[in-house]
Amino acid sequence: MGTQxxxxxxxxxxxxxxxxxxxxxxxxxxxxxxxxxxGAFLAAVxxxxxxxxxxxxxxxxxxxxxxxxxxxxxxxxTTHGRPIPFATGLKIARPEMTVVVFSGDxxxxxxxxxxxxxxxxxNIDLTVICVNNxxxxxxxxxMGPTTPHRARTTTTPYGNLEFPFNLPxxxxxxxxxxxxxxxxxxxxxxxxxxKEALQRRGFSFIEVVSPCPVGFGRPNKIGEGLEEMxxxxxxxxxxxxxxxxxxxLSFRDRIVVGKFVDEARPSFLQVLEDHFRxxxxxxxxxxx
Amino acid sequence: xxxxxxxxxxxxxxDHACAEGAIAAGCRFFAGYPITPATEIAExxxxxxxxxxxxxxxxxxxxxxxxxxxxASCGGMKTMTATSGPGLSLMLENIGLGIMLEIPCVVVNxxxxxxxxxxPTLVGQGDVMQARWGSHGDYEIIALAPSSVQEMFDFTVLAxxxxxxxxxxxxxxxxxxxxxxxxxxxxxxxEEIELxxxxxxxxxxxxxxxxxxxxxxxxxxxxxxxxxxxxMTGLTHxxxxxxxxxxxxxxxLVRRLLEKIRKHAPEIIRYEEVxxxxxxxxxxxxxxxxxxxLRAVREARxxxxxxxxxxxxxxxxFPEDQIRELSRQVELFVVAEINQxxxxxxxxRAAAGQVPVAGVHKLGGTLITPDEILEAxxxxxx
Numbered sequence: 303m304g305t306q307x308x309x310x311x312x313x314x315x316x317x318x319x320x321x322x323x324x325x326x327x328x329x330x331x332x333x334x335x336x337x338x339x340x341g342a343f344l345a346a347v348x349x350x351x352x353x354x355x356x357x358x359x360x361x362x363x364x365x366x367x368x369x370x371x372x373x374x375x376x377x378x379x380t381t382h383g384r385p386i387p388f389a390t391g392l393k394i395a396r397p398e399m400t401v402v403v404f405s406g407d408x409x410x411x412x413x414x415x416x417x418x419x420x421x422x423x424x425n426i427d428l429t430v431i432c433v434n435n436x437x438x439x440x441x442x443x444x445m446g447p448t449t450p451h452r453a454r455t456t457t458t459p460y461g462n463l464e465f466p467f468n469l470p471x472x473x474x475x476x477x478x479x480x481x482x483x484x485x486x487x488x489x490x491x492x493x494x495x496x497k498e499a500l501q502r503r504g505f506s507f508i509e510v511v512s513p514c515p516v517g518f519g520r521p522n523k524i525g526e527g528l529e530e531m532x533x534x535x536x537x538x539x540x541x542x543x544x545x546x547x548x549x550x551l552s553f554r555d556r557i558v559v560g561k562f563v564d565e566a567r568p569s570f571l572q573v574l575e576d577h578f579r580x581x582x583x584x585x586x587x588x589x590x
Numbered sequence: 591x592x593x594x595x596x597x598x599x600x601x602x603x604x605d606h607a608c609a610e611g612a613i614a615a616g617c618r619f620f621a622g623y624p625i626t627p628a629t630e631i632a633e634x635x636x637x638x639x640x641x642x643x644x645x646x647x648x649x650x651x652x653x654x655x656x657x658x659x660x661x662a663s664c665g666g667m668k669t670m671t672a673t674s675g676p677g678l679s680l681m682l683e684n685i686g687l688g689i690m691l692e693i694p695c696v697v698v699n700x701x702x703x704x705x706x707x708x709x710p711t712l713v714g715q716g717d718v719m720q721a722r723w724g725s726h727g728d729y730e731i732i733a734l735a736p737s738s739v740q741e742m743f744d745f746t747v748l749a750x751x752x753x754x755x756x757x758x759x760x761x762x763x764x765x766x767x768x769x770x771x772x773x774x775x776x777x778x779x780x781e782e783i784e785l786x787x788x789x790x791x792x793x794x795x796x797x798x799x800x801x802x803x804x805x806x807x808x809x810x811x812x813x814x815x816x817x818x819x820x821x822m823t824g825l826t827h828x829x830x831x832x833x834x835x836x837x838x839x840x841x842x843l844v845r846r847l848l849e850k851i852r853k854h855a856p857e858i859i860r861y862e863e864v865x866x867x868x869x870x871x872x873x874x875x876x877x878x879x880x881x882x883x884l885r886a887v888r889e890a891r892x893x894x895x896x897x898x899x900x901x902x903x904x905x906x907x908f909p910e911d912q913i914r915e916l917s918r919q920v921e922l923f924v925v926a927e928i929n930q931x932x933x934x935x936x937x938x939r940a941a942a943g944q945v946p947v948a949g950v951h952k953l954g955g956t957l958i959t960p961d962e963i964l965e966a967x968x969x970x971x972x
Binding site: 322324325354355356358360370371374375376377378379380381383384385386387388389390391392393394395396398399416417420574577578 | 619621640643645647649650651653654655657658659660661662663664665666667669683684686687691814815816817818819820821822823824825830832833
């Protein structure tokens with residue numbers, strides 16, 4: 303009768319099976335929020351029980367663009383700004399798959415801005431998760447289409463002269479059927495929102511506000527990632543159902559989060575199915 | 591049952607024959623953006639693909655069109671887009687991605703007068719070097735130049751076959767004259783159209799290395815949704831497909847991508863020789879201009895000049911061995927093309943000073959006539 307020795311077991315992260323663990327450690331900076339957003343996505347896939355081989359992740363270029371390289375799905379790290387059209391082709395070829403575009407604000411909204419609005423307009427069956435850290439992080443903190451007015455970046459050393467996009471308003475106006483914004487502090491809401499988006503047919507868009515302590519925090523004296531999370535806690539205001547027009551973000555002021563749009567409209571693939579039915583009856587060109 | 595292959599003899603537009611070739615090759619996804627003089631390809635695909643369960647999607651621009659055909663090809667479809675020079679300029683970004691990721695697809699460029707907006711409705715052959723070098727970095731490309739409506743059909747099928755076999759984007763380098771020409775085309779029965787498919791993995795996912803190759807240098811391609819959990823990146827990557835940022839890995843990957851085409855160049859390269867056996871003067875041409883060149887060669891023979899035609903079918907890879915070979919036979923090369931010497935310089939490079947190389951060139955907008963080529967043959971005749 304000896305005492306039993308309890309060997310502490312190595313603790314496995316519950317979502318390890320969705321990660322390419324042989325690619326870790328990741329490249330993201332301490333205090334960055336992209337990992338939290340990715341974790342919320344993996345949790346959403348897990349809780350919905352979507353088979354792993356039926357999920358594809360497509361990213362563009364930039365810090366968030368690296369998500370495709372860490373997730374163990376069919377994953378494509380494409381060109382700057384083009385993940386949405388690449389994913390559009392992939393989804394049409396594999397309509398049974400859940401195709402998710404995971405990329406950053408610079409990639410999706412600046413260089414890829416045209417693809418974003420057109421994908422929303424055609425209501426293609428994709429979920430876009432857009433991590434917004436208000437700057438180009440990968441290249442060292444330059445101004446982008448979401449950089450707040452007056453904010454400092456390496457290319458706006460005297461403060462940003464321009465004004466940022468209000469992303470929910472932009473994509474809602476373009477036709478997205480599901481539009482939400484959360485910060486990486488709102489992990490529960492974010493996960494639930496991603497779950498909803500993945501179940502909608504059509505174009506769904508979730509903006510995830512994230513700290514970038516190195517690229518954006520430092521020049522704007524925001525502090526480290528933890529301080530930024532504290533800022534989210536103190537300044538975030540959940541306003542589900544708010545008209546996206548009123549959801550603009552202001553610089554170092556309140557952050558409106560919530561689900562702004564959730565409506566049904568025939569998706570590209572739904573319309574396509576009808577299209578097939580009509581076209582197969584078209585007698586022209588049978589003889590060339 | 592299916593009307594996929596329109597077997598029979600037709601009086602057909604070149605652009606439409608291209609679309610029919612794509613469909614006969616199994617293309618069921620077309621993403622495009624309207625542009626003269628390639629629009630008829632998109633229009634034909636828009637009408638025909640839905641009849642066959644395929645998808646035509648009109649994208650917001652050529653950047654998106656190219657990205658979409660890559661994505662759909664990763665899902666396992668045979669895919670194509672069609673454009674002209676200004677559109678090719680935009681597609682070259684993602685053609686580079688297709689080369690790096692080794693994604694089969696076909697890009698049709700119906701060339702028009704350039705640069706810039708140039709001559710939208712008129713002929714040009716000025717995109718030969720753009721097709722070769724337009725995307726950044728060192729790479730090899732396959733480009734085919736049809737000279738007739740029949741070849742718009744045949745070479746589109748061939749373009750798909752080469753794209754699939756070598757896992758690479760292939761460019762059909764057509765021109766406005768061939769694209770807008772209406773003439774006879776014979777579409778064979780489906781069983782007579784040979785189709786090649788991309789190599790696929792034969793091992794289970796846990797043993798699969800996406801970019802490991804045998805001596806063919808062509809890696810088997812796992813499709814999305816098959817449980818292989820492929821990762822593809824435009825970054826320099828290793829056999830697992832994972833990014834690896836150093837010079838050695840880059841050397842390994844890019845060297846293989848180059849060698850993949852170079853090693854198979856003898857099987858890829860195609861050209862046609864007419865009256866070359868005893869020729870003293872070789873006319874080198876391609877596309878619509880090769881038809882004027884053929885007429886010039888025949889006329890030259892009647893006038894006592896021993897002329898022959900070397901018609902390029904693959905503009906890229908360029909048949910430089912054959913040019914080198916001919917340098918020992920002929921006294922003169924005459925290159926006819928509607929640009930300022932893009933292939934002439936290739937011929938000069940391959941002839942390496944052994945034989946003089948003359949050019950018959952135009953800027954675009956009008957065809958080169960047989961007489962203009964004939965004149966060059968007479969002028970150079972000693």
